[in-house]
Amino acid sequence: MLRVSVDASVAHNARVWDYWLGGQDNYLVDRQVGDHIRGVYPEIVQVARADRRFLGRAVRHLAGKAGIRQFLDIGTGLPAVENTHQVAQSQAPDARVVYVDNDPLVLAHARALLVGTQEGVTDYIDADVHDPEPILRAASKTLNFEQPVAIMLLGILNFVLDTEEAVAVVTRLVDAVPSGSYLVLTHPTTELGGAANEEAMRFWNENAVPPITARSGAEIRRLLSGVELLEPGLVSCSEWRAEEEGPPRVAQFGAVGRKP
Template identity: 65%
Template sequence: MNDRIRTDIAHNARVWNYWLGGKDNYPVDRAVGDQVTGFYPGIGEVARADRAFLGRAVTHLAADAGVRQFLDIGTGLPTADNTHEVAQRVAPDARIVYVDNDPIVLTHARALLTSAPGGVTEYVDADARDPEKILASAAATLDLSRPVAVLMLGILNFVLDTDEARSIVRTLMAAVPSGSHLVLTHPTLEPELGGEGNKAAMAFWNEHATPPITARTRAEFASFLDGLDVLEPGIVSCARWRADGADGAAHEVAQFGAVGRKP
């Protein structure tokens, strides 16, 4: 087993996997996950809504926007409908680079490296706080002179300093051309999305699990999209972003979602 894996403290990637119904987690992850659910019963719904948002956003970008390159930062553990599966269902020639620094995600990365014959998937072991390393590594697989969709779903909330988080986004988006997209989700405490319950849950998390997490306001979230054209319907609960059919019946969750296009 990777000696970086800690089984005595809950970790976000594994707890998220537990909430999604996966099996790549330990008793400590399930215990903390249940405790957080006690504080915020809707957290499992947030996890599922975030995953469904990924599917809709990637499908739109591949099918309607013609994007063929995806940089998925903060990948998490493999589950159903990973980014490459969604993208290559539409465009078999799509190229995907996954980025994460969690050792258990790295251990399972081979599940992310299955690709349609005409496409490519690659995995980079890097921290979201090191965008220069991410870009340098991704350039081995992606052509950064052509549009790239940069996905940062539920990852900027682990960068506690908002200025640092903005700087990461600016560095990434400055390195990709016009027609590139930024796909974001982020938890919030704002009552309009029912976020009040997040406060106690996040406080418990920060005392008993890793890495520490923060919520942000709509204005703070919007600042990550500065300079981009935000696609309709704008900044909304990720459960509501272009949802229809079964997804449209989902309850609003306290997780912003948005997609911006670099003009």
């Protein structure tokens, strides 16, 4: 059995996010911080769930109509409903999915639960988004970087606090994949969330790890500069090709772009 060392005295993003999604893989401190933030900014639960539903819609499109068979999901988080490999392999059983995260609890669960189809492959890399080179080296053992790859960066670049560094990370990842590849991104923004969202983020940075930053639409467009956005462009992730009419707008931008 894999043994991991987890600090249960400080709230951690992966576990608080799991709590907001209705999961069980969290501790008292995560629930306390999660409840306080929800009290300040009740819409945070909608943000978490909208981000997860966006993932499902984006991956179904890519593995289905777009014909993508390789996915590099950086910032996996704890397993929840409709993980990337489950969605992709439901559309294309031979899809290959590599997850990346550096949280020890995520690592423990990923190895136990992220099991793919017989036809496809699901793998996990213990690495940090701040350093893309080890990610690319390890992922190349499972993915063929001469064929299109969908790079998934959902709710992860907000932990790269310096925008220039975040741009450099995305540029390196997109440079590593060929034409016809895709970039899938979500990112929190105070442009849509207002003062309560800003207060929630301040509380987070004082009481939980890792620290987080919001970005404006203009800053997020810089992260997407190497791809051509699919319709409807950069929008609240709840509104990106929503399956219901008039979904509530959440303070999380989402976009899918194709590398020309």
